[in-house]
Amino acid sequence: MRLKDRKNIADLMLEAFGRAFPEASCSLDQDAPERLAVRGILSAQCTDVRVNIVSKELFEKYPTMAAIDEAPEKDIMDIIRPCGLYKAKAASIKAFAHLYEGQWGGEVPRDTDSLMKCPGVGKKIANLIVGEVYGIPAVVVDTHCKRVMYRTGITDSKDPLAVEKDIMKVFPEDSWISLGHEAVELGRTYCRARAPLCGECPLSSFCARRTGD
Ligand code: SF4
Numbered sequence: 001m002r003l004k005d006r007k008n009i010a011d012l013m014l015e016a017f018g019r020a021f022p023e024a025s026c027s028l029d030q031d032a033p034e035r036l037a038v039r040g041i042l043s044a045q046c047t048d049v050r051v052n053i054v055s056k057e058l059f060e061k062y063p064t065m066a067a068i069d070e071a072p073e074k075d076i077m078d079i080i081r082p083c084g085l086y087k088a089k090a091a092s093i094k095a096f097a098h099l100y101e102g103q104w105g106g107e108v109p110r111d112t113d114s115l116m117k118c119p120g121v122g123k124k125i126a127n128l129i130v131g132e133v134y135g136i137p138a139v140v141v142d143t144h145c146k147r148v149m150y151r152t153g154i155t156d157s158k159d160p161l162a163v164e165k166d167i168m169k170v171f172p173e174d175s176w177i178s179l180g181h182e183a184v185e186l187g188r189t190y191c192r193a194r195a196p197l198c199g200e201c202p203l204s205s206f207c208a209r210r211t212g213d
Contacts, residue, residue, distance in 0.1 A: 092120025144187025
């Protein structure tokens with residue numbers, strides 16, 4: 001599809017999203033920037049609802065990054081086990097707390113390159129953090145966003161980094177943060193991985209409706 005046509009779909013998509021999901025926002029708890037970052041790490045292959053429950057327990061026991069930095073990794077593992085991938089996630093959380101307390105001087109970095117120096121923090125989580133914490137335009141391409149952008153014809157790729165680049169070419173910068181949340185809403189509600197509800201979908205009149213994820 002030509003760039004012009006993709007831009008046209010992007011414009012229509014933003015209009016439809018505005019009407020369908022005016023309240024779309026990040027569903028992770030956001031009581032502190034560094035805690036949001038930890039929740040981002042926990043969110044890989046886990047629901048936001050579960051992440052919020054599990055992180056509440058984690059922060060009750062270890063309220064600060066200094067406390068997490070000092071905590072036994074095994075104890076972190078035991079607490080976060082319900083989120084899955086708990087060994088890798090515990091190592092990432094410990095690494096994040098250590099960087100935060102040391103190299104980062106008690107602040108969450110504003111740039112994705114610094115954040116991605118932490119093991120387990122990829123572009124998706126880094127974009128989530130800079131977008132939600134600092135309002136810096138960044139697109140969070142999760143599994144829902146990836147699927148929606150492919151099916152609608154915004155991208156030909158299924159690689160998250162390439163999808164992100166294609167999004168950035170056709171959507172205005174000031175839409176990037178909310179776009180990720182809106183795409184998640186659409187993916188959960190209509191554009192499900194299996195049996196999408198195209199007949200009821202607010203994008204139905206202009207979507208390319210390509211099959212696959
Ligand atoms: S019309 Fe169908 S394929 Fe297109 S975004 Fe909606 S649910 Fe997904």
